[in-house]
Amino acid sequence: MTDVTTLGEFIIEKQRDFPGSSGEFSRLLSAIRLASKIVSQQVNKAGLLNHILGSVGTENIQGEQQQKLDVYANDQFIKALTKRKVVCGIASEENDDYISINQEGKYIIAMDPLDGSSNIDVNVSIGTIFSIYKRISPEGSPVTMEDFLQKGTEQLAAGYIIYGSSTMLVYTTGNGVNGFTYDPGMGVFVLSHPDMKIPKDGTIYSINEGNFYKSSKGVQEFIKYAQKIDPDTKRPYTGRYIGSLVADFHRNLIKGGLYMYPNTTSSPNGKLRLLYECNPLAYVIEQAGGEASTGRERIMEIQPTSLHQRVPYYVGSTNMVKKLEEFIQSEE
Numbered sequence: 001m002t003d004v005t006t007l008g009e010f011i012i013e014k015q016r017d018f019p020g021s022s023g024e025f026s027r028l029l030s031a032i033r034l035a036s037k038i039v040s041q042q043v044n045k046a047g048l049l050n051h052i053l054g055s056v057g058t059e060n061i062q063g064e065q066q067q068k069l070d071v072y073a074n075d076q077f078i079k080a081l082t083k084r085k086v087v088c089g090i091a092s093e094e095n096d097d098y099i100s101i102n103q104e105g106k107y108i109i110a111m112d113p114l115d116g117s118s119n120i121d122v123n124v125s126i127g128t129i130f131s132i133y134k135r136i137s138p139e140g141s142p143v144t145m146e147d148f149l150q151k152g153t154e155q156l157a158a159g160y161i162i163y164g165s166s167t168m169l170v171y172t173t174g175n176g177v178n179g180f181t182y183d184p185g186m187g188v189f190v191l192s193h194p195d196m197k198i199p200k201d202g203t204i205y206s207i208n209e210g211n212f213y214k215s216s217k218g219v220q221e222f223i224k225y226a227q228k229i230d231p232d233t234k235r236p237y238t239g240r241y242i243g244s245l246v247a248d249f250h251r252n253l254i255k256g257g258l259y260m261y262p263n264t265t266s267s268p269n270g271k272l273r274l275l276y277e278c279n280p281l282a283y284v285i286e287q288a289g290g291e292a293s294t295g296r297e298r299i300m301e302i303q304p305t306s307l308h309q310r311v312p313y314y315v316g317s318t319n320m321v322k323k324l325e326e327f328i329q330s331e332e
């Protein structure tokens with residue numbers, strides 16, 4: 001194991017990419033690393049622990065049942081991020097408003113502490129998504145809403161943790177994407193997937209097809225296109241949908257594919273949240289050579305207007321995103 005690179009080493013090595021940061025940014029990433037180890041441990045034994053499975057009987061601002069593990073993961077990440085004193089504010093799926101913490105901190109974080117909640121109780125992969133920005137408001141003052149409503153193009157770093165058959169942490173700071181696999185024996189994340197790239201032409205499409213008739217004409221036409229038999233273009237594509245964005249995204253990043261969560265008649269802006277689901281994964285996919293779009297515009301160029309804003313989301317292999325955009329933009 002002596003020739004491996006651990007995440008801790010990697011973070012220190014990369015600190016020189018952030019000359020102005022004098023180590024604060026590294027401390028932030030190591031807070032995320034610590035919290036993800038703690039959450040990973042609980043996820044692994046969730047089936048044994050009554051206090052971790054099931055719902056808490058409360059709803060978040062989006063009217064969704066909060067699962068015990070949602071709340072647990074949220075607490076762990078907030079605690080770890082607060083302790084390092086470099087983060088001044090946190091926006092989370094599980095908190096109605098942003099949380100203002102260390103006023104001296106330079107950075108803000110938007111996060112989905114536990115993604116794929118409906119899969120917690122059935123032993124299927126779930127994840128955490130995070131997005132890091134530099135604050136706009138002056139250091140030493142309380143964080144403001146404006147700090148959180150920055151375009152995705154302003155992200156300093158973003159990534160996710162997938163709690164799957166193994167736990168992995170995948171992130172970018174704008175110089176490509178690197179993936180680290182957790183070795184529970186050693187208690188460290190090891191660089192296992194350096195410089196990840198998504199194939200330009202994927203053959204997997206991932207969508208909740210139960211929403212077919214609620215989707216727009218363009219999306220329906222794309223699904224039919226994906227299912228047509230045409231060996232020259234490797235169709236029909238393979239349908240794969242886990243229902244945990246992180247897990248679907250991670251598979252498609254490695255194998256090549258397109259994840260879709262369209263606007264529907266019942267969710268006119270789609271389901272996924274711009275700040276802590278769509279933007280961070282858009283940054284990762286672009287850094288891996290793919291694209292993320294609403295079907296009409298680049299995700300990272302949207303000017304956010306609220307913390308829990310939703311957008312239609314199509315993310316993955318460049319040529320698949322482009323094909324889908326053709327269908328959507330030719331809708332009458």
Ligand code: AHG
Nearest residue numbers: 112114115116117118208243244245
């Ligand atoms: P969360 O568990 O953080 O609320 O996110 C759930 C999201 C996403 O992970 C997943 O891809 C999508 O919801 C699944 O939605 P459907 O059940 O409507 O397909």
Ligand code: MN
Nearest residue numbers: 112115116277
């Ligand atoms: Mn989510």
Ligand code: MN
Nearest residue numbers: 093112114115
């Ligand atoms: Mn969540």
